Amino acid sequence: MSESGAGSPEDRRRKNENADRAALLRIIEVWRPHAARLAVGLGLSLLAVLAGLALMSSAGLRFAGAALGVVVVTTASLRILGVSRVGLRYGERLFAHDAMFRALATLRVWFFRSLAEGAAAGLGFRKAGDLLSRLVSDVEVLDGLYLRILLPLAGACITFPVLLVVLSTVNPLLAVLVGVLFAASAFVAPLAAARLSRKEGGALNRAQARLRVGVLDLVTGMREIRAFGASRRMLDRIAQDNDALLRRQAQLSSFLAYVGAMSQFFTQAAIFLVLAAIAGVGFARIPVVQGIGALFLTLAAFESVSGLTRAGMLAGNMGAAARRVVGIAEKRTIATKPVTQATTMPADFDIRFENVDFRWQPDRPFVLQNFSLDILAGTRIALLGSSGAGKSTVAALLLKATFPQNGRITLGGVDIAALPDTWLRRKIAWLSQATHLFDDTIRNNLLLGAPQASEDALWRALDEAAVGDFVKSLPEQLDTWLGEGGVKVSGGQGRRIALARTLLSDAPILVLDEPATGLDAQTEQEFFRTLNAVASHRTVLLIAHRLTGVEKLDRIWRIAGGRATAATA
Amino acid sequence: MNESKAAIRAWTRAQARLGLRMARPSIILGVISSLLAVAQIWCIANILGPALTTLLPVSGVASGNEPIWPFAGFAGFSMIRLAVNAASEISAATAGRAARRRLRGEVLSSIIGAGPAVLQQTHSGALAALAVDRIEALDGYFSRWAPASVLWVGAPACLFLSVLWVQPRAALILGLCGAAVPVAQAVFGIGAAVASRNQFLAMTRLQARFLDRIRGIATIVLSGRADEEASRLATAADDLRVRTMKILRVAFLSSASIDCAMIIALIAIALSDGKHALAAASDPDRQYLLKVVTDSLFALLVVPEFFAPFRGLALAYQDRALAQGAATEILALPEPQPEAESHPVRTVEAHGVTIAFEDVCFTWDASRGAALDHVSFVAPAGETTVLAGPSGAGKSTIMELLLGFIRPDSGRITFNGADMQAIVPDALARMTSWIGQRPVLFAGTLRENIMFARPDATEEEVSSALRSSSVDRFLADLPDGLETVIGEGGFGLSGGQAQRIAIARAYLKNAPILLLDEPTAYLDPVTEADVFESLKRLALKRTVILASHSTAVHMFNGRRVDLVHGRVAARQGAA
The missing domain is CATH 1.20.1560.10 (ABC transporter type 1, transmembrane domain)
Incomplete structure (x- = not known):
């Protein structure tokens, strides 16, 4: 969808291919600090491949020689080859894994940092779940780049000339023919697999996305489905999507099986040729001892590249994954006008929106138009409006997740565009339904708001958020592990832990964006009662579509038509 | 464990x-x-x-x-x-x-x-x-x-x-x-x-x-903690590498x-x-x-x-x-509930349904007390019964019971005198329409979303539902009219528009029972009044149970049951 481009499909494909390659190179560039290690790992792996080739052909030679009563290969050299094969393989695995772990860590931290500096802030305000889970699986796909693609490919690249040289000393014609077959098996078949998986990848992703949407619809729409007696229909629809996905996968896997069979065919053909040469059928008869050595070498060489077809399959996915990851990581949000950075930080925290115009995209209507709002430090304000009226946009602008097209926003009289992002964001504690609870301990979740907080402070914040008793009742208390997205605690408790985190930070401004969405009514009210009792000296900006009636507020604004108007509760 | x-x-x-x-x-x-x-x-x-x-x-x-x-x-x-x-x-x-x-x-x-x-x-x-x-x-x-x-x-x-x-x-x-x-x-x-x-x-x-x-990167960035988290990630990865290598050696x-x-x-x-x-x-x-x-x-x-x-x-x-x-x-994942069908299965006449709660109790979670405590009321056929009361009083629980997601712990719910448990689920689904706080729009076209209520509806029935629900009022604003793709990843509709689609579904289904669960909770007051107007027309001649704490419900003059803490506190209009 985002792959729109002018020109024929052929042009577009080529453009994508180039972009994929550039992205892969960009990722390999991120690995530069580990270049030496990765190179050594590669070197060891090549040596191991060579030792394997040598061992196999020597074993064959040894036996053949023995049958003829000549010693072609000594027992000692066989032993040395054997030991070094095992040793090298072991060392290679260890070294390559170590290098890969380092490279992966670097890649991930690079990705995290780039994302954090670039597009991340905006993700809190957009429905980005699908985008993120796609990214997450892309990063996972990239994990295999070094171990599963680069190493075996390099192995094939070194095996190829060795095979050619050794065979050409036996019989040049045989060397050329076997070389062609090897290239077909090691390079052409994987390339075909890569091509296909790239081509099919898009369709496969779409089929999977359809299935995911269907399941999400089923899960979120259970009441509708029950009320309209549509369970059967919905399940059938999902089953159809599932079948569509499986059909595509079936096609792909049988294609892969055929490509694999083709690659095996090349192997068998090569063996056949060597055998023919040994027997002198169609070739000038080659010396049998050398012939047997060549046979074993051919066997080992083709065996070492038998996994490359699958690697090619992976590589096809990897290009697109790399392109998406690099694309997101290097995306920057740009302020519309350059502002000189402030040197002195504001001393008070009055917030003022001055005639702000804002739209998310040039081709969408304005969300805020000539929007002005004053929030004095220490007051409690509610900003109400229907969905799509621009309430959350106000929070996004305040947190510099996005920038206004016109007008300005000031904090203590200073344009926030001139304030460093990190400084500003530490002054504003933000809590919304999108606030994430991390798959970590309660303690670590809380410390995100204030890394230096003491144990006492943690408990105080939990108590203020009225969840202290609950945490105390857990066997591991603060060290209890919250599941992914906080699933091991109920929705209300999770939201309270997020509130505790917000309260723990010493930020003078709290922005609460629909903080109770998704909670049942009773829990929602309790949550707002809790909120009334805390944060008495801070600025509170509550963003909601309606009030439950229990909130204590100084002023209420209603946002409609891109402007804020004073309203009564 | x-x-x-x-x-x-x-x-x-x-x-x-x-x-x-x-x-x-x-x-x-x-x-x-x-x-x-x-x-x-x-x-x-x-x-x-x-x-x-x-x-x-x-x-x-x-x-x-x-x-x-x-x-x-x-x-x-x-x-x-x-x-x-x-x-x-x-x-x-x-x-x-x-x-x-x-x-x-x-x-x-x-x-x-x-x-x-x-x-x-x-x-x-x-x-x-x-x-x-x-x-x-x-x-x-x-x-x-x-x-x-x-x-x-x-x-x-x-x-x-x-x-x-x-x-x-x-x-x-x-x-x-x-x-x-x-x-x-x-x-x-x-x-x-x-x-x-x-x-x-x-x-x-x-x-x-x-x-x-x-996944949570926005939360980290918006708390201004990205740098710390990045270095923590690096340390954790390095620790793991050292430990992993020790084990991989073996x-x-x-x-x-x-x-x-x-x-x-x-x-x-x-x-x-x-x-x-x-x-x-x-x-x-x-x-x-x-x-x-x-x-x-x-x-x-x-x-x-x-x-x-x-x-x-x-x-x-x-x-x-x-x-x-x-x-x-x-x-x-929870085990699927076993079908407890001790009673003979039966159906109920498909028009003029009277719903009665008889001494119904239900508890979600023992530590929070009963959500419904011996609740009894009657919603007569063809009339509107408003369930009023503060949030958490038990209105949503009643709706979940009527939708059949949960069963009373004790007491019973009857439809024209027949125990709800004894009615075939399909028959129950045929009798009821339901409109909630925020209707779920499925991925698909607007037409598919409306015909979801009755896949075999004719073109005339659909256009009549569109008129009655006033969906036709905003149809012209949509890029592809009735064929506009909505739902996840589709065209974004406002809360009021989405609710009209839900109303259109209910018109199309034309069921004798209409359950309304805070249908305007997410709407601003102007839209709310407008939607209530449409709902009032939809409610004619149906048995309606409306749960709402909105002040606008006075537009529905009918019976009213006030709930407080899971008990019936007051009845008006002989409910």
Whole structure:
């Protein structure tokens, strides 16, 4: 969808291919600090491949020689080859894994940092779940780049000339023919697999996305489905999507099986040729001892590249994954006008929106138009409006997740565009339904708001958020592990832990964006009662579509038509 | 905890049984492929043997007089083996797909069976990830692990027997080295297996941690903590690397032991058979020498084939670990409720339905007290009954009961006198329409979303529903009118527009009972009044139960039941 481009499909494909390659190179560039290690790992792996080739052909030679009563290969050299094969393989695995772990860590931290500096802030305000889970699986796909693609490919690249040289000393014609077959098996078949998986990848992703949407619809729409007696229909629809996905996968896997069979065919053909040469059928008869050595070498060489077809399959996915990851990581949000950075930080925290115009995209209507709002430090304000009226946009602008097209926003009289992002964001504690609870301990979740907080402070914040008793009742208390997205605690408790985190930070401004969405009514009210009792000296900006009636507020604004108007509760 | 571990083990065992049954064709084909390999290698040995022996000074076999059958045999067996291998791969993939289809069906049925309550424990995104991604990741368990777990014994056994038949001495070496593999695995493995299982956990956790940080990156960035978190991620990854490498040092020994066994077998066979061949060379019987050489070559060439399945097993091992991870999540889903149908099943007349609550109690969670405490009221046919009261008074619980997601702990709900439990669910669904706080718009066109209520509706019925619900008022603003794609990833509609679509669904369905659960909770007051106006028209001549704490409900003049803390506090209009 985002792959729109002018020109024929052929042009577009080529453009994508180039972009994929550039992205892969960009990722390999991120690995530069580990270049030496990765190179050594590669070197060891090549040596191991060579030792394997040598061992196999020597074993064959040894036996053949023995049958003829000549010693072609000594027992000692066989032993040395054997030991070094095992040793090298072991060392290679260890070294390559170590290098890969380092490279992966670097890649991930690079990705995290780039994302954090670039597009991340905006993700809190957009429905980005699908985008993120796609990214997450892309990063996972990239994990295999070094171990599963680069190493075996390099192995094939070194095996190829060795095979050619050794065979050409036996019989040049045989060397050329076997070389062609090897290239077909090691390079052409994987390339075909890569091509296909790239081509099919898009369709496969779409089929999977359809299935995911269907399941999400089923899960979120259970009441509708029950009320309209549509369970059967919905399940059938999902089953159809599932079948569509499986059909595509079936096609792909049988294609892969055929490509694999083709690659095996090349192997068998090569063996056949060597055998023919040994027997002198169609070739000038080659010396049998050398012939047997060549046979074993051919066997080992083709065996070492038998996994490359699958690697090619992976590589096809990897290009697109790399392109998406690099694309997101290097995306920057740009302020519309350059502002000189402030040197002195504001001393008070009055917030003022001055005639702000804002739209998310040039081709969408304005969300805020000539929007002005004053929030004095220490007051409690509610900003109400229907969905799509621009309430959350106000929070996004305040947190510099996005920038206004016109007008300005000031904090203590200073344009926030001139304030460093990190400084500003530490002054504003933000809590919304999108606030994430991390798959970590309660303690670590809380410390995100204030890394230096003491144990006492943690408990105080939990108590203020009225969840202290609950945490105390857990066997591991603060060290209890919250599941992914906080699933091991109920929705209300999770939201309270997020509130505790917000309260723990010493930020003078709290922005609460629909903080109770998704909670049942009773829990929602309790949550707002809790909120009334805390944060008495801070600025509170509550963003909601309606009030439950229990909130204590100084002023209420209603946002409609891109402007804020004073309203009564 | 132990109990759940036992449950996981039981689940994996059951899956393994099913997996093995499905993997049977692929296993049989795998064994056939091994036998074909034997035949192929026999052909190769029969080409090389004569070639070698002809070179001997005192040649008993005329040169260039080699039999042609091994060439034909080799080529033929190769082709058959290619086909068998491809078939085996395809059938393994088929088994993987069948298993995923089955598991996905099971997971979805238990989600549907559990109803919306499942969302209180698990986020909808997590459920979708379970049904889609987690099950997708199980493919390897059924397509790779299941066949490998049998073939690692079966295939080497075939090869061993064939070598035993041809060359007992080499078979002894092969057998010893082969038997050493499990022994070595046990020696290096016992510690390493436990450690590597823990390690796998630690690794998955780190992986999960990174992915989780990416999912929550906006939260981190918006708290201004990105730098700290980045360095913490780096430290955690480094710690894990150090710990992992410690374990891998041992774990790789077990895979090195496979290499080692293979190489020892190879060298030992090459050396010992070489010696025998040398002895045979001095024997006057050329045929004997030919046999010795051919048999030895056969044994030597079988070695790599013999050890290949061991490696296959080692590679598939992580697929097994993945399955255990998924088991935990699948088992965490609630069991589908058993259908408690002690009463005779019956249907109720499809017009003019009176609903009565008789002494109904329901408790969600014992620690929070009863959500409904002996609630009784009557909603007469064709009239509107308003359930009023503050949030948390029990209105939503009544709606969940009427939708059939939960059942009263005691007391009963009757439709025209018949116990609700005794009515066929389909009949119940036919009788009721429901409009909630925020209607779910399914991915699809606007038309599909409205016809969701009645897929067989005619064009006139649809356009009449569009008029009655005032959907036609904003139809012109949509890019493709009725064919506009809405829902996830589609055109964004406002809350009021979405609610009108829900009203259109209800018109189209034209059911005698209409349940309205805070239908305007997410609307601003202007839109709310407008939507209520439409709802009032929809409510005519139907039995309506409206739960709302909005002040605008006074627009519905009807009966009213005031609920406080799960009890009926007041009734107006003789409800």
